[in-house]
Amino acid sequence: MTDSFDLTLQIIITVFAGISAQVCGEFLKIPSIVLLLIFGIALGGDGFGILHPSEFGVGLEVLVALAVAVILFEGGLNLKLKELNEVSGSLRNLVTIGTLITLVGGGLAAHYLAEFPWAIAFLYASLVVVTGPTVVGPLLKQVAVDRKVATLLEGEGVLIDPVGAILAVVVLDTILNVDAGLGEVASGLALRLGIGAVIGAAGGWLMGQFLRLANFLSEDLKNLLVLAGIWGLFGFAQSVRGESGLMTAVVAGIVLRAFSIPEERLLRRFKSQLTVLCVSVLFILLAADLSIASIFALGWGSFFTVAVLMFVVRPISVALCTANSDLDWKQKFFVAWVAPRGIVSASVASLFAIILTEKGFNGGASIKALVFLTILMTVFIQGLSAKWIARQLKITSIEARGAVIVGSSPLSRLLAQLFQQQGESVVIIDTDPKACEAARTEQLEVYQSSALDGDVLEEIGISSMGAFVALTTNGEVNLVLAQRIMEEFHPPRVAAFFEQGDPDNAIANKGKISQVFGGGFSVKVWNQYILDQQVKLGKTTIGPRDKNQTLPFQTLIDAGKFLPLLIRRQASLMIVRSLEDLKAEDELIYLLYDPRPQLLKRLSGGMQAPRLLLETLPEVEKLPRSPQAIAPTALPELPENS
Numbered sequence: 001m002t003d004s005f006d007l008t009l010q011i012i013i014t015v016f017a018g019i020s021a022q023v024c025g026e027f028l029k030i031p032s033i034v035l036l037l038i039f040g041i042a043l044g045g046d047g048f049g050i051l052h053p054s055e056f057g058v059g060l061e062v063l064v065a066l067a068v069a070v071i072l073f074e075g076g077l078n079l080k081l082k083e084l085n086e087v088s089g090s091l092r093n094l095v096t097i098g099t100l101i102t103l104v105g106g107g108l109a110a111h112y113l114a115e116f117p118w119a120i121a122f123l124y125a126s127l128v129v130v131t132g133p134t135v136v137g138p139l140l141k142q143v144a145v146d147r148k149v150a151t152l153l154e155g156e157g158v159l160i161d162p163v164g165a166i167l168a169v170v171v172l173d174t175i176l177n178v179d180a181g182l183g184e185v186a187s188g189l190a191l192r193l194g195i196g197a198v199i200g201a202a203g204g205w206l207m208g209q210f211l212r213l214a215n216f217l218s219e220d221l222k223n224l225l226v227l228a229g230i231w232g233l234f235g236f237a238q239s240v241r242g243e244s245g246l247m248t249a250v251v252a253g254i255v256l257r258a259f260s261i262p263e264e265r266l267l268r269r270f271k272s273q274l275t276v277l278c279v280s281v282l283f284i285l286l287a288a289d290l291s292i293a294s295i296f297a298l299g300w301g302s303f304f305t306v307a308v309l310m311f312v313v314r315p316i317s318v319a320l321c322t323a324n325s326d327l328d329w330k331q332k333f334f335v336a337w338v339a340p341r342g343i344v345s346a347s348v349a350s351l352f353a354i355i356l357t358e359k360g361f362n363g364g365a366s367i368k369a370l371v372f373l374t375i376l377m378t379v380f381i382q383g384l385s386a387k388w389i390a391r392q393l394k395i396t397s398i399e400a401r402g403a404v405i406v407g408s409s410p411l412s413r414l415l416a417q418l419f420q421q422q423g424e425s426v427v428i429i430d431t432d433p434k435a436c437e438a439a440r441t442e443q444l445e446v447y448q449s450s451a452l453d454g455d456v457l458e459e460i461g462i463s464s465m466g467a468f469v470a471l472t473t474n475g476e477v478n479l480v481l482a483q484r485i486m487e488e489f490h491p492p493r494v495a496a497f498f499e500q501g502d503p504d505n506a507i508a509n510k511g512k513i514s515q516v517f518g519g520g521f522s523v524k525v526w527n528q529y530i531l532d533q534q535v536k537l538g539k540t541t542i543g544p545r546d547k548n549q550t551l552p553f554q555t556l557i558d559a560g561k562f563l564p565l566l567i568r569r570q571a572s573l574m575i576v577r578s579l580e581d582l583k584a585e586d587e588l589i590y591l592l593y594d595p596r597p598q599l600l601k602r603l604s605g606g607m608q609a610p611r612l613l614l615e616t617l618p619e620v621e622k623l624p625r626s627p628q629a630i631a632p633t634a635l636p637e638l639p640e641n642s
Contacts, residue, residue: 010051013205014288016282017043017051031139031383033340036280037376040287051288059531060285063446064347067278068161069234069249070227071343074271075133075158076253080151080458087152093321095163101320102129103167105313106305113303114298119175120363126171126517127349127367128309128341128374130164133157134279135379136344143387144492146395147464149331153338161344162246166192168348169243196237196247203233203248206256211261219263222300223270226256246344260455265488272399279343286346294369297375302370306377314339330393340378345371400466400492401572402426406451407472407482408435410530411523414537414612415469416444418566418589421614422573427460451481454488462489467575469516470496473523482513495575497523512579521563529593536594536619539568542586552623553579561593592617 019581021039025032043051053060106125116124136157140150170188207229211222230252237248257264295302318336327335349371356364390396402425405412412428416439419426428439428446439446449456451470460466468491470478475498482496495516529535557560564576568587582588 007055010053010055013043013050014281014284015277017364018277018284021284022276024055025138025142029142029387031379031386032280033135033138033144033283033379034383036079036283037287037379040284041292043284044288044290046290046292047288049521051285053285053289056285058292061347061351063285064282064343065233065238066234068343068347069230069245070271071134071163071275072158072249073159073230073253074245074268074275075137075154076250077257077268077271077529079155079158079254079257083543087148087155087325087327088323090152090322090327091155091159092329094152094317095159098156098317098321099129099160099163099167101317102309102313105316106309109305109308109313110370110593113301113308115301116363116370117367120361120367123168123171123175123352124367124370125268126164126168127345127352127371129167130161130341130344131157131339132161132342134282134344135340135383136338137275138279139338139340139383139386144396144490145334145390146400149334149395151185156332158250162196162250163193165246165344165348166196166243167354169628172352172355175361178204185254192244193240193247195241196244199233199237199240199244199371200248200251200257203229203236204252204259206250208256208259208261208617211263212259219266222263223267226267226271227274264454265484270485282343282347286343286350289350290372291369295373298369298373302373303377306374309374310339310378310381315404322641330395332393334386334390334393337389338382340382341371342379343373346375361379377543396492402465402577403467403469404429404457404460404465404491406430406468406470406478408432408439408446409471409473409523411470411526412471413439413442413444414530414591415471415565417442418614419573420444422568422571424573425461425465427465429456429460452484455486457489462491465491466572467491467493467495469575471516472497473527475499479513486512493575495577514575517564517576518557518578520557521560525560526563529591534595535612536592536617537589537612537614538592538620539587539589539614540616540620542582542584544584544587553588555634556592563591565589565591589614590620592620 017039018036021035022032025035028035040051041047045052056063085288103122103125106128107118107122110121110124111118114121120462130154133154136153140153144150145153166189169192171187190234207226211226214225217225230249233248233252234245238245261267318332322332322335349368353364353368356362356367403416403419405416405426405428408428408430416426416428426445428436428444429449429451430436430439430446431448433448433452436446436448447456447460462485468482468485468489470481472478475496478496479498482494485491486494493514494512495514497516498519526535553562553564557564564579566589567574567576567581568589569583569585573589574581576588
């Protein structure tokens with residue numbers, strides 16, 4: 001009874017520590033993997049001695065295997081084939097040629113620098129060819145690089161995991177069976193990959209077909225059905241051929257994603273939450289089992305081995321594998337910089353250390369120590385510096401340009417024209433045929449579709465756009481759309497029109513969904529102003545920052561005469577979320593209410609409305625900007641006539 005309670009307590013502490021690390025990572029805005037390693041080491045034998053993973057025995061191996069299957073399935077489920085096509089050549093090269101380069105380069109470094117025997121050196125290299133979604137995924141959520149780079153790194157992490165794990169098993173088999181030839185080694189690798197792919201494809205197809213037909217099942221039960229299915233496929237593949245289950249999990253996820261089942265969004269959310277739990281638990285347990293003394297016992301040669309792997313082998317691999325791609329040097333540099341190792345390397349190394357010791361080979365403990373040193377150095381160095389590197393290279397998703405606008409109203413079309421004039425991509429989505437035709441008349445790209453159609457959004461390329469703007473006249477609908485897009489596509493900036501009193505505006509919490517144009521206006525009213533030609537399109541440059549300089553603008557906004565639209569900063573456009581976003585030298589683009597006499601409107605009624613010209617408006621430029629003249633009564637009266 002005591003033993004069972006001790007194990008229960010170990011699990012409780014592990015889960016609590018893992019989730020605490022995730023929470024701290026979110027709060028501190030650093031990759032949670034870094035904190036998971038710190039927490040795990042602190043709780044392990046070299047820390048406070050609270051966690052003892054060895055007490056789980058073979059149960060730890062079972063836990064690792066099932067958790068890795070879930071993690072790889074979730075990785076495959078999140079892969080978007082259309083986005084992968086954009087980097088397919090580089091991705092294929094990284095998984096094949098890149099694996100070979102890392103194997104050879106890592107083996108040479110381990111032999112000459114760490115002084116490992118050739119067999120043990122190449123076994124180590126086979127263990128560290130993988131990057132892994134357990135580390136890359138959480139890292140990219142914190143760093144948020146541009147979509148093409150993120151797709152390449154995510155795809156490499158998911159696809160190389162089973163390849164690397166199977167390669168490591170084949171290398172181990174070769175060491176244990178010295179008579180094995182090159183043909184036998186290659187066939188062993190191909191056979192495992194092939195069996196895993198076939199079982200995964202068939203299993204994913206069957207799950208997709210069943211989920212489409214099983215309308216009698218609740219969504220929660222369907223999620224659990226998929227979990228049971230992936231574990232069943234993983235176990236079946238493992239029983240047919242050892243280590244083929246990892247490939248099965250990846251392929252099953254990819255195939256199921258291709259079915260576009262109705263519950264796909266909820267399924268991905270469930271699997272994402274489960275993956276966070278699995279990653280948290282595994283990293284805490286494996287880090288707690290680490291012996292810091294064994295790492296220092298390796299000597300400086302081992303540190304140099306990992307440094308060569310990170311700063312020589314990886315850049316060479318990326319340079320050769322992306323030579324013919326359309327990636328620029330900044331994107332290639334970031335891909336070369338980010339290659340942290342994770343769960344698969346740690347778990348397989350722990351298993352191999354046991355096997356080698358049982359077979360009478362020396363070096364099992366050294367391999368485990370060197371693999372964990374590789375994990376520590378790559379996670380800490382690359383994990384903590386990735387955000388800074390991305391910002392210096394200016395390849396974060398914040399730098400993404402263009403916009404997707406929902407609703408083809410006069411205000412939406414004017415906004416789209418401004419983006420288009422700046423040379424940025426812009427797409428309008430609307431279900432109304434007449435509204436779509438109006439956009440086409442103005443030479444704007446428009447899709448007649450629902451903004452909830454994921455296939456249309458992927459075709460548009462929303463993942464590479466800088467902003468998503470929900471600008472229909474229905475605030476509740478805008479919030480639902482914005483929430484869906486935020487959860488599924490994670491664009492850098494999401495803005496929506498909604499009233500402060502909308503019952504669902506709690507969705508726009510944590511600053512993730514902003515009120516477009518700062519809020520406090522009516523889309524219907526400004527649409528009518530534009531139709532009635534009662535607006536002017538103006539621009540003004542913000543001077544040295546003063547906390548009072550935007551107060552005159554705010555007074556006009558409160559009066560319903562001024563609508564801030566865009567901020568032009570360093571040749572790019574951003575949707576105005578608040579006047580507080582303005583910085584010195586920014587150019588503010590706005591609409592000014594300009595009532596016109598009835599006679600002028602009658603004279604122009606039979607003609608097409610003239611195109612609004614962006615100009616500096618004297619009635620706005622002469623507004624007092626000094627703190628001494630910010631009172632509303634001090635504002636000059638705007639002219640009532642043109």
